[in-house]
Amino acid sequence: MSxxxxxxxxxxxxxxxxxxxxxxxxxxxxxxPGQFFMLEAPGRPLPRPMSLCAAPAGELSFLIDPIGPGTRxxxxxxxxxxxxxxxxxxxxxxxxxxxxxxxxGGIGVAPFPYLSEQMxxxxxxxxxxxxxxxxxxxxxxxAEVVLEPTYVTERIPVGxxxxxxxxxEPMLHAVRELExxxxxxxxxxxxxxxxxxxxxxxxxDGELRRLCVxxxxxxxxxxxxxxx
Amino acid sequence: xxxxxASGCLDALTAPDVAxxxxxxVTKTVTPLPREGNLPVRIAETGAGMLNSIGLAxxxxxxxxxxxxxxLRELDVPLWVSVGGFDAGEYAETCAAxxxxxxxxxxxxxxxxxxxxSAAAIVAACREATExxxxxxxxxxxxxxxxxxxxxxxxxxxxxxLVNTIRGLTLDERSLRPVLGPKVGGYSGPALKPIALxxxxxxxxxxxxxxxxxxxxxxGRDALEFVAAGATDVALGTVLFSxxxxxxxxxxxxxxxLSALGLGSxxxxxxxxxxxxxxxxxxxxx
Numbered sequence: 001m002s003x004x005x006x007x008x009x010x011x012x013x014x015x016x017x018x019x020x021x022x023x024x025x026x027x028x029x030x031x032x033p034g035q036f037f038m039l040e041a042p043g044r045p046l047p048r049p050m051s052l053c054a055a056p057a058g059e060l061s062f063l064i065d066p067i068g069p070g071t072r073x074x075x076x077x078x079x080x081x082x083x084x085x086x087x088x089x090x091x092x093x094x095x096x097x098x099x100x101x102x103x104x105g106g107i108g109v110a111p112f113p114y115l116s117e118q119m120x121x122x123x124x125x126x127x128x129x130x131x132x133x134x135x136x137x138x139x140x141x142x143a144e145v146v147l148e149p150t151y152v153t154e155r156i157p158v159g160x161x162x163x164x165x166x167x168x169e170p171m172l173h174a175v176r177e178l179e180x181x182x183x184x185x186x187x188x189x190x191x192x193x194x195x196x197x198x199x200x201x202x203x204x205d206g207e208l209r210r211l212c213v214x215x216x217x218x219x220x221x222x223x224x225x226x227x228x
Numbered sequence: 229x230x231x232x233x234a235s236g237c238l239d240a241l242t243a244p245d246v247a248x249x250x251x252x253x254v255t256k257t258v259t260p261l262p263r264e265g266n267l268p269v270r271i272a273e274t275g276a277g278m279l280n281s282i283g284l285a286x287x288x289x290x291x292x293x294x295x296x297x298x299x300l301r302e303l304d305v306p307l308w309v310s311v312g313g314f315d316a317g318e319y320a321e322t323c324a325a326x327x328x329x330x331x332x333x334x335x336x337x338x339x340x341x342x343x344x345x346s347a348a349a350i351v352a353a354c355r356e357a358t359e360x361x362x363x364x365x366x367x368x369x370x371x372x373x374x375x376x377x378x379x380x381x382x383x384x385x386x387x388x389x390l391v392n393t394i395r396g397l398t399l400d401e402r403s404l405r406p407v408l409g410p411k412v413g414g415y416s417g418p419a420l421k422p423i424a425l426x427x428x429x430x431x432x433x434x435x436x437x438x439x440x441x442x443x444x445x446x447x448g449r450d451a452l453e454f455v456a457a458g459a460t461d462v463a464l465g466t467v468l469f470s471x472x473x474x475x476x477x478x479x480x481x482x483x484x485x486l487s488a489l490g491l492g493s494x495x496x497x498x499x500x501x502x503x504x505x506x507x508x509x510x511x512x513x514x
Contacts, residue, residue, distance in 0.1 A: 004471070004472060045417050045470065046469060070273065189270070189271050190271075191470075192469035192470075192472075195242030196238045196468055197237070198239075198282045199280060200270075200271075
């Protein structure tokens with residue numbers, strides 16, 4: 001059940017170019033890996049959708065890449081500050097698979113620490129653009145890391161795993177080509193995260209539908225067009 | 229004073245609790261035929277608000293009447309149906325198919341081509357088609373919005389909804405290209421508030437029908453200002469995206485604002501912005 005609470009930041013730790021924001025959990029449910037929370041970005045009109053990275057006792061943590069005004073405001077949070085947190089929202093990964101392989105690219109590693117914990121540390125294949133970015137791989141046990149110009153799609157043993165992926169759109173499309181039944185976590189700009197704004201429409205089963213309600217994790221076969 | 233949602237800013241079927249916290253729920257605009265809406269990207273934040281270019285995505289009149297409307301009635305919240313179209317006949321056909329709701333005529337979506345007919349002509353055609361309460365939602369882009377307000381009142385509107393979003397553009401930080409797929413979109417949020425207040429202020433002085441005020445309301449203080457400028461009721465839009473509990477919070481805050489000013493109810497504040505200040509003694513230079 002999703003709720004909205006104002007919660008205190010308890011830590012903001014650099015992980016390569018990213019920041020791991022740790023927030024007290026309050027009465028919020030951490031939800032299913034792949035679900036997301038709307039985080040108030042101080043000074044910005046709209047909150048930002050972030051998948052849960054980890055759920056240590058009494059906390060929720062989010063791995064954030066400072067790429068715009070909202071994510072920069074989130075990464076600049078200090079312990080003691082309070083922000084509005086709303087979630088968990090959307091649909092996460094199905095965990096009842098037999099041969100899981102987590103495939104991530106860049107900041108797409110964000111939901112994997114929690115996912116890995118919930119699945120008993122399955123093998124992971126993580127791609128990054130540099131050694132610095134790859135510092136985030138330390139958050140995921142049992143991970144093989146590849147750096148550009150090598151792509152994760154060159155290392156997937158095709159047809160031997162149930163793939164759970166998160167990463168940039170071109171990577172997700174490439175993964176879907178190789179593994180049509182992969183579970184893919186997409187992203188789209190969202191104003192609300194709960195189906196109100198219709199901003200996050202993507203083409204699902206040939207129709208424009210709301211990623212926040214239908215996703216963000218979708219089976220590779222239902223998504224026809226490019227995510228926003 | 230009722231608190232509604234602005235059309236297109238809430239889906240009561242995915243968020244029934246939020247809808248029930250309102251005094252009435254306003255649907256997303258219903259058009260005669262289904263519309264996929266605009267291609268992504270559809271929303272973009274700006275420094276003081278947001279742009280949207282959803283493009284009136286909806287499942288069309290027939291599916292609305294057969295599928296969504298019966299489910300909405302089960303929520304037990306008074307319903308307002310936002311009606312759109314591309315000429316007066318299209319609006320009137322949808323109005324004729326409705327009963328037991330209030331109708332808001334979306335005469336001003338900035339994300340689709342303007343209807344071929346004038347606002348007054350559309351209101352007149354809908355008035356012929358239905359006896360249901362008709363509210364006309366107007367654009368703040370009209371230079372003299374009070375003239376449009378008088379025309380739709382004369383054509384039979386029972387009330388006004390002020391205002392819709394206003395067209396805006398935002399560019400990507402790195403590429404300097406428009407962020408939104410359709411390039412421009414409707415601008416909403418805090419930046420719209422003074423524009424909405426000015427429209428409301430002008431129309432309150434021009435017409436005798438009730439007005440729903442909306443545009444950037446985020447707090448009880450904002451709602452109070454809309455009432456003082458002449459709003460009978462208010463609607464919440466963009467604030468619902470960041471705070472689904474805004475209807476409850478704003479109602480509480482409004483009560484506190486009224487008490488602080490020694491006012492017993494919103495009625496006592498309504499139109500206050502139009503009254504002259506108490507005269508005070510001048511010292512005339514001779």
